[in-house]
Amino acid sequence: MRKISSSSKSFRLSTIASLSLLACSSWAQGNATLTPVIVTANPLGTSELIAPVDQLNNEELLQRGQSTLGETLNGLPGVSSSYFGPNASRPVIRGLDSDRITILNNGGASLDLSSLSPDHAVALDPLLIERIEVLRGPGVLQYGGSAVGGVVNVIDGRIPRAPLFGAEGGVSGRLDAGFATGNKEQGGAVVLETGTKRYTLHVDAMSRKTEDVSVPVALDCTKNGVTRTDRRICNSASETYGGAVGGTMHFDRGYLGASLSTYDKNYGAVAEDEVTIRMRSNRYALEGELRELGPFFQSVKAQYSLTDYAHTEFEGSAAGTRFKTRGQDLRLEARHARIGQLDGVVGLQFDSSDFSANGDEAYAPNSRTRSSAAFVHEELGTGWGKLSAGARLESVRVESLGIAGNTAFTPGARSFNPASYALGALWNVAPEWQLTSNVSLNERAPRHYELYANGEHVATNAEEIGNANLDKERSANVD
Template structure:
């Protein structure tokens, strides 16, 4: 825990969709440890920067980053904390092809290659979890401080994770138990100037060789965010030229939040090398969202209004790792309880819960994976079975998403075979998925829920990837993967006002499952001084589910109905890191994605704007008390972008104020830090300055863009004190 943090460390570990591997299996495959050590090579121009042996998600067998087929990036805990990330979206949005849908500082929903929400699978230690993703502002219920690292898998991942992994998967890995150390841990204190946010936390781990523990708790408390104090406008218009002016700037009321999140685990190691853990985690959040006028209870001239929301997520995981013969078995049992409550528009959280929307589910997952070595001429792989059952109730006065049940049973296999300089990886999976809306579990059911029949989907998915090593440093990889996603209870039976997006939303019980065919091709280079990756991809989705603007209104709000069409996404990503000296690293990332409906050519919603970023990291030699100095600067350019028809908040392009389409803009971010020893104890001190120039802009994936500016300058000061070890 006392190692000094460096620049943001995200390791480009390629791996196709398969099981999470652990280090003991890697050691069994490569007794001298070279395979495990090579996992850090792509981000480690020197041994001092190497991350050491790490577990990898998405590879049937461990190996060099250049010997895996699909893209996996890793962002570790040190990097997330040094940059001051306060949500999952912020932690990963510097990666090429990965973005974040934001709503103030409380919400960060990851976007992978233009897909988000129900099309990105969020995993907890390799097991899928849910956070009612149907809302564009519904953030994942996890805390970055309580994670060891985040692994981002790009591309269709249904072979391993089933429904909802059309665009990729994000695996959230908790800290490992320090089995042979009585105690090691870290305290965190952070202050963010923009919204007067304080983060305080502590985490620790230890053990006596056989028994072990890991625990952590963090509180985040924030006020309202600040935007540049520019001119505002709301009808009646003095002139047409003011039409795009935002309704609100400066301090945005009702953007505050308060969270207390925790995690606790107990572990046992048996005499035969098996590991068994029980883990409990909880995410508890209260926040306000600033509503667009006139979505609240008062006339717009009365000023800003908010809506209060309350989120509680609990999770228990029982997990094991045990080698029996030539197979390492990994059983998982997970229970998740998630409750989301929301007031009617115009009632903030300070007023208490008004019983408008109250949706709660219990989800149980049983998963068994077996990892094996060479068999039947194959080099090794993973086989597994999984069963998931979800029971949901809707108690509020507004139905929105109803009560009901969701069941999924699956069997899968993923194997690897090397032929000279060519490595092949292939997988196959079968899912039986059932969804049923139930009026008995819905307080105020709509007619479609009362008449609902059970919907069943039987889907076979597969993937085939290959990587060819042209030289010791250069390789080319190609992947073809089929993914699927079954309609959710919300998409089938939604009925009610969704205050967070200022619209009425309606389901369609006749929706079919989405199926996708994802292909990508990448060229990769890795050496001691240069890491580079260029990728192009194409993802075609049949029966793509989207919200269609019906042209009707209810209580002055647009009525959006779930509908289907075929869609296509085409994109490219580029990332380069070059060590120009022992102390200076230059970086370049760029991305573009185009997505459209294949029936009429309309653009798909919530695609990120094209962007390019140039960065420089400085790690000069230590200077006495100024230990491990570090600094960084990044210049980012985001292209202008038009809102897609029917996109959430697209109505502001036609309103007499605000805009859902955005202009191009530049942002400058700075970072600095060092790790002095104070009274013999190392302290990590980091400074992150976002939007240094206080730029007046609207981010395209900022859900406040329709009626407010994006956040202004934000200075985040972080102090971390490791202990024990």
């Protein structure tokens, strides 16, 4: 798709307020340098990271002012986007995209169909994101062997992992509002948090509305049989709403939290003048951690999520093809006690997802995917720096269920056992100077549409033909 430049001025206003029932502490005068906190790049919590990591906090996200995850990250070192108009864009890391990039939500699975087609939007909006991390190296194997290019972790704070207030309680909030001239965007978000030392409640909501994007050239637009010419990208408007409720109970040696979130988006698919996509995603998450468990384990953490996602592609006012996916993700992670200079995490992960497509433009059959994995991530301190190693073993089963009455798709099933390994090193070559290196060997099981697709993909003007005999995809990577 050709990307047409547009001239736009955007304005953002962010207000942060906090009210605490405790007396305010006085702060000493002077300058302080704070090290960015990386939540998932290194589960061991050390500040010296072997793998390259990029991070955007809420203030930087507001300054970028983009409406999609891909365009928000576009321009970071090694990161571009799969831009398919202003409403659909996934991150591309070192030239790798789609299922070779894993998108996480608070370290857990983020399920949608954005990897199936470039016109499918990611079910996340930057307005409600606190921080984004782009991760690479041995540590990403704990999130999936298919993350050859890296991992994008979106953090929204809907399940607070530590108390935000003292014993007497308090309230804090954030209000963001903005508009842009190029597409007449109007958007805003509000985040409220309250609680005490023992519990925290979180509520957030957002909305964003845009019109067709202004451009410096005249373009044709045909709707309802009438063609007009205008200096706008036809069918590029959008309307988005989202929100969540979450809460956490805090204990002396851990926490337990849950959240419920919803995301609705109605947007134009710019490849066709009259095609719009209406999507909805509901996500339920549960998370907990126990610490100081004894001589063998420092902590044990569990994360579970259930996602219901669906979108319908409309041609004018007529509903066309409907895509649905429902998936669950369970992660169990244990940090073992230190053995000399060796520190590490071992874990298990279980995923299941069901996919269906119904309509004239369904080019992939209904399918079921089940996977389980065991992973390990270890770091060893040395006199000259440290070593890092990771490994992941998976079992994946992909099953085609066909589509009733459609002879283009036949039932079938394949099983795979991918294995991925990574090794990294950090050298302290001089004061304030470090040298790092990473090497990995990855295997990825093919997705259901890579195996069983058979039909026309109108959005990309391509004929999608899967190969049920595909083997595992293998890659070698060096940093």
